[in-house]
Amino acid sequence: MTSSHELLVGREVELACIGHFLQSVRRDGDVRLVRGEPGVGKSALLDAAADLGEAAGFQVLRASGSEFEADVSYSSLNQLLLPLYAEIRRLPPALRDALTVALGFGSGPTPAALLVCNAARSLLTTVAKKAPVLLIVDDVQWVDRSSAVALGFIARRVARSPVGVIAAFRTGTESFLDRRGLTEVTVEPLSTEASARLVDSHFPTMTSPTRRRLLDLARGNPLALVELPATLAGAAHPSAFADVVPLSDRLQAGFANRIAGLPEPSRLLLLLATFEGSGDVRTLRGMTDLTHLAPAERHQLVRVDDATGRITFRHPLIQSAIVASSTHEERCRAHLAIAEALPDDPERRSWHLAAATAGPDEAVAAELEQASHRVMQRGDSLAAIAALMRAAELSATPQSTARRLAQAAYIGAEAGGSGDATTLLARSREMSVGSAGALHAAGAAALLMINGDGDVHTAHRLLAGAIETGEHGWRADDPALDEAMHTLLLLSWYAGSPDHWAVFHRLLGMFTPGPSDLLSVMSRTFPDPVRTGAAAVADLEALIASLPEEEDLTRAMRIGTASVYLDRLGENREYSWRLVRQGREGGAPRRQLAAMMHLCLDGFLTGRWDETEELAVEAQQVCGDSGLGFLKWYFLYNRAIVAAGRGRSGEAFELADEITHWALPRGVAGAAAIAHHPRALAAAAQGDFESAYRHAAASSPPGVLAPYVPNCTYVMFDLVEAAVRTGRAAEARAHAEAMREADVAALSTRMRLLQHGVDALVSDGDDAAARLAQTLDDPASERWLYEASRIRLAYAEKLRRHRDPSAARHHLLAARDGFAAMGAEPWLARTAAELRATGYRPVVAEDPATGLGGLTSQELEIAGLAASGLTNKQIAERLYISHRTVGAHLYRIFPKLGVSARAGLRDALSAQFPK
Secondary structure, three states: OOOHHHHHOOOHHHHHHHHHHHHHHHHHOEEEEEEEOOOOOHHHHHHHHHHHHHHOOOEEEEEEOOHHHOOOOOHHHHHHHHHHHHHHHOOOHHHHHHHHHHOOOOOOOOOOHHHHHHHHHHHHHHHOOOOOEEEEEEOHHHOOHHHHHHHHHHHOOOOOOOEEEEEEEEOOOOOOOOOOOOOEEEOOOOOHHHHHHHHHHHOOOOOHHHHHHHHHHHOOOHHHHHHHHHHHHOOOOHHHHHHHOOHHHHHHHHHHHHHHOOOHHHHHHHHHHHHHOOOEHHHHHOOOOHHHHHHHHHOOOEEEEOOOOEEEEOOHHHHHHHHHHOOHHHHHHHHHHHHHOOOOOHHHHHHHHHHOOOOOOHHHHHHHHHHHHHHHHOOOHHHHHHHHHHHHHHOOOHHHHHHHHHHHHHHHHHHHOOOHHHHHHHHHHHOOOOOHHHHHHHHHHHHHHHHOOOOHHHHHHHHHHHHHHOOOOOEOOOHHHHHHHHHHHHHHHHHOOHHHHHHHHHHHOOOEOOOOHHHHHHHHHOOOHHHHOHHHHHHHHHHHHOHHHOOOHHHHHHHHHHHHHHOOHHHHHHHHHHHHHHHHOOOOHHHHHHHHHHHHHHHHHOOOHHHHHHHHHHHHHHHHHHOOHHHHHHHHHHHHHHHHHOOOHHHHHHHHHHHHHHHHHHOOHHHHHHOHHHHHHHHHHOOOHHHHHHHHHHHOOOOOOOOOOHHHHHHHHHHHHHHHHOOOHHHHHHHHHHHHHHOHHHOOHHHHHHHHHHHHHHOOOHHHHHHHHHHHHOHHHHOOHHHHHHHHHHHHHHHHHOOOHHHHHHHHHHHHHHHHHHOOHHHHHHHHHHHHHOOOOOOHHHOHHHOOOOOOHHHHHHHHHHHOOOOHHHHHHHHOOOHHHHHHHHHHHHHHHOOOOHHHHHHHHHHHOOO
16 A cells, blocks of 8 residues: 555655754744645645654654544544643642643543643643654644634643644644644646656556656645546546546546445445444444455555544545545435444534434434533533534424524623623523524524624524524514624625525515515625615615615615615715714714714725824724624734735735635634735736735636625726736636626626726727726725725826826826825825836936936836836836846846946935935
8 A cells, every 4th residue: 555655756845844843843833734725735744743753752742633523522522632631630630630631632621721731731742752743733723612712722832832733624624723833745747757757657668658647737736646647537538527627626536536435334334434423443343344344455545543443534525525425324324333432422422413303303412412511511512512513403302493593692602701791691691592592692692602702604693593483473573583684694694605695585585575684685785785785775775765764873884884885975975974973972983883884985986095093993892892803804804904905915824814814714604715915916016916916816716706705896897907917818808898898887886987997997998998988987996095096006007018108197197186185195206107118207307318327218117117016027017018028128237327237226226316
């Protein structure tokens, strides 16, 4: 069988780094987070680190996240620390008891999470006094939340103790591990030479054409280099198959073919091992006959470590293939077999029983409920909520469902925070579970959960379940039901997936005769305005017209929310300011913060950037003071887009990363998606259009306005401009066409401006130019100062390339005034450079004849960009010339300025052209 170590060809540098890392751990502790694509060799390097560590006298502790047990509290920490059970018993009593209870080794008072983390750290530092300790955790993306929190706590506190942590995760995945401040490394694909050596060692008789094809397809992925030959050989049309199917899918398909050739008992044994998660041979022996493992070993799918008694899959894609190729009945039988083998582990047992249960089953629901109580005693309230939510789904009667949902609501409130909402929940304990009080309680609990460490998916399920099972008549005039649906709408936006919105729309469709006017409008303008917003324009404008007489401040706030994606926030400004002033005077902070959101976004789009920054900073303080921390991300976003527009790119990226770090572990995909907007703006401001394109496309791919991603409208122009700048003409045209097909221009005057702007960029026809000119001259477009200025600049650059400097100057002068008014320095500098390139000379001192060192206007522009740190490629993208032309210009510029390299350009330019 091919071992993981055989895939270490070409990893000499990585192995040397592991050696240096172990030395660093021995001296003072150290941490590495390792990321890489599936099959690139992360697990092989972790195995090598374990071997090297053991050879160097380290105590190596290993764990691996399991996709099918990610809801089991402290499961990964239990796996990691189990070998130290005897040492746990020797800890001081408070630490010993906390760790014993949390890991399920005994009973006792509920430990605080911080105490558990400190106990784990103390255990490791104590053990490390005898020999250095190395923690190795694979598949961190599947580590349960509680274990991930403890692992992050330990990783930040290894300094000055011989404790090392290596944690690996797949590129493109997220986890509950807080990675901020921890050193990350990426496992890169093998070099061409190393790839060739690996192929030759495994397939010495492979023909040259096949060898070249394999090297091209595998792209340096070690697992692909070893596995693809068999996969491609079995395909009817190998070349076509390889071109269309993603690499990880090709590998999984190859493993699936190998699994299909196994006897049925062997396949079922692998399914058991996949679901069971630990790979413990003793546990599996109690479920099945292990002699069936031999065919899987011979097919190089698993190996058994005789030293540890563990079954190890060669790669996680094998487990994915096993599950994908199994039947529903086989999966149920496997989960039941695991549950029967775990009589002394009631939490894991109950989750496996639940996985084997398709419909209501009161007995399984009762086991999950009991498990939730035990989990609560161990201090993991979020895992307890998850268990109760699943128990509610399996409950046999509406009363049982409602009771369990209410329990989850109360636990969620207690976990999420304190204050008025928690007091309300405590009072509602004595109310009947189907009353308005229970709906209010569930809504408050859902918000409190995401305000703490809870995830949006659980909060959404909790509230949707409470709405669906409550004793109400689906009447639009039911205030509690209407309020709960408004909260569910926000949770659906946070979650950002069609599945969550499908639940919302299904429940909305149960109203008779229909939802309230405001809820009806919001359900069309907020989730997916590209597809449903135009039909709601008239109804929205009627709501806005009612604002002068509106006495319900919450309703006024929500009319503003309904206006966001149809660009009607300007018509709400007066009422938004009223809510802000009332909040400053002691009014409801939630309404104040919502109004501040609306003012900040409208302020950015209309060029009120000073106001936006000031309000965003104030709003963050309000979030902290009022205990509404989960709203903070929106104001980080407002600050980030202004920072990007003003050239503070580092700040913009840092704020965007802070949003992403908060959002992804909680499942707030809507916020994570919107964080790409400031990244795209910051990259474009730097002239890095390749990165700008990548970030804009992350919100919605070219040619697609993604459903239920309303912020895709924020980056439409950015995507098209970056596509044009990077030579992706087809993608730019496809996106413009998608905008036309959706008729985004019908949504607002801003959308019309964007549509005509991208049309003019991608088309050389007179019609597109005329439409843009007419739109830019429309006073309604003047309101959108930032985007009107951006469009003028981009279009002027196109006009200059087409040798129409006079028309270009007209737009550039208007753009210059707009950018100057906003303090948009990078855009202002770019506009000034374009003006010079058109021959515009506002200051005599800028004429080459009066002391500009003999540089032409283009040479001066290239010199300035090179002095600012841009590469030849970035300068070429900005000026629409080749990078070779840039190099030729610099070759002529250097002697004119008396320098020999670009490092001297800044000082030379300052001396020639003092400010």
